[in-house]
Amino acid sequence: MTDIFSTIIGSPIARRVGVPQPTRLRRYEPGMPLCEGPVLVAGGGRFADGLVTWLGELGIRAIRALDPNPSDSGEATRLGAVVLDLSEARDPQDLDALRVVGAPALRSLARNARVVVIGTDPATLGEVSHVATHRALEGAVRSIAKELRHGATANLVLAQQDSSDGVRSAVEFLLSGRSAYVDGQVIRVDDRTGANADAVRPLAGKVAVVTGAARGIGAEIARVMARDGATVVAVDVPAAGDALAAVANEIRGTALQVDVTAADAGRRIVDHAVTRHGSIDVVVHNAGITRDKLLVNMDESRWGSVMAVNLRSILQLNDAILAPGAMPDGGRIVCVASIAGIAGNRGQTNYGASKAGVIGIVDALSTQLAERGITVNAVAPGFIETDMTARIPFATREIGRRMNSLQQGGTPKDVAETIAWLAQPGAAAVTGQVVRVCGQSLLGA
Structure with missing residues (x-):
């Protein structure tokens, strides 16, 4: 839905003089890939290995680290998504992974890319330092979301100890075009097991x-x-x-x-x-x-x-x-x-x-x-x-x-x-x- 103002800022003249242009968001249509480009899965948390296997089963290239010398390979990787699994973080100093791993990855994002950080639900933790560490992820991810451009989004999944099904479902949603306008959100998942469903018609029979x-x-x-x-x-x-x-x-x-x-x-x-x-x-x-x-x-x-x-x-x-x-x-x-x-x-x-x-x-x-x-x-x-x-x-x-x-x-x-x-x-x-x-x-x- 557009009006005269939207038409004006989208005109060739406005583009030439540098008026900021909203990115056309990647929205889901049946048959489209989960995300465009490889997915960096990093952080070493308890869900990372399972997510790499799952992405591979979907035919999506999952990488565990960025190429430190992209110019030597002649190809700069543009990431479709970054999944940073910090579910095993136990001290605020562990959050430095957001900077060490996250910063270079953010520079490599493609348009409409996704950033998903996985933590542990603070409500399930007892140690004060553990709770503080995972509560801190909320402020970090919401801030990252405000720094991203070109239609990219950042969201946080907070999981219980054995929440593999819930994490996978949330990550799948957040990587996909279904979540085009979901940004800076926190989704908590528990340890209940979800039933497998048809990828194209998940509500069939309902x-x-x-x-x-x-x-x-x-x-x-x-x-x-x-x-x-x-x-x-x-x-x-x-x-x-x-x-x-x-x-x-x-x-x-x-x-x-x-x-x-x-x-x-x-x-x-x-x-x-x-x-x-x-x-x-x-x-x-x-x-x-x-x-x-x-x-x-x-x-x-x-x-x-x-x-x-x-x-x-x-x-x-x-x-x-x-x-x-x-x-x-x-x-x-x-x-x-x-x-x-x-x-x-x-x-x-x-x-x-x-x-x-x-x-x-x-x-x-x-x-x-x-x-x-x-x-x-x-x-x-x-x-x-x-x-x-x-x-x-x-x-x-x-x-x-x-x-x-x-x-x-x-x-x-x-x-x-x-x-x-x-x-x-x-x-x-x-x-x-x-x-x-x-x-x-x-x-x-």
Whole structure:
């Protein structure tokens, strides 16, 4: 989505005078390679050898060190990715590997390259020095992400002692084009084992319910879920019936017209999914509205409607979805939060409160459902190019687009790709997480 300002800065004249140009991001399409160029796997942690073997099985060249004399070989290696495994670091001095190994590698990155650092989840460590060392990785990786250019991203995976499956799934996501707009994030993985799935259609055989699916981000979530093999139940209000039917027909799913705030909405969704398709394996709570106003001018209707749609409906729907006979063990619940729920937004006290409440649902429910193997996560979009953001006043819109490390807005597909990964069988080790899809927005944590 472009406007006159974007057109101007992308013009030949602007390029010639050196106006910074946002890099066209490498976004996933079925059949594309995991990453472009060799992957440097370094650091000597407990996951490195397994990752090298796995990359080799995918036909990707993994190297353990940079050529110290690239000019002698006549070829300068441009890295598609760097995976730095520091999971065995035990003292702050071990973090010098970020400088010794990382600095030369960063100079060798190709466009749209990936940097993934692996540490150990501090919550699983006892020694103060160990905890401090791995907590320090968060500040380091987020800072590295702000230094990278040309569409490159940096993210951190924090693992438990025996988290090979979870690490591999997270690294696969972060290396791929699915994570184009995920930058400066921390993903924690536990030691649960994820099931193997088809690389092209990882959701094959799954039934996914997507609320708010008639347009925008919700419609794109439905499309990506269907592309990845899921049978999708697209849910939206009756007023959006025509658009909802068009989406459902496009993806060969089914449409259900229901207001998620209705008392019987959960029962109707469960009855539809179970009767038509046999079960509910994935639920994406995407339905949401905004009714912006400064708090001093906020009326009961604006406050109550946002809370009802964005927050209370999720609680009510979950009561039905988690009842016996609906979602089986091993299911997936993914909520759409927002960076407004993390950093707040002027004029959006109601919206910010509702989205922070969504994060609270993820925190609490992920623990309660752990024994059933049901994961509960959220994505928190930043500035995403939609019809809604196109209506934002010009100056505010352009600032929002560019106040992130990638210097551009994201797309609905970026949000959908992250949700689809969290829904995959292989992501069983990721729960209780909020992944920001914001290009490392300068607003928020």
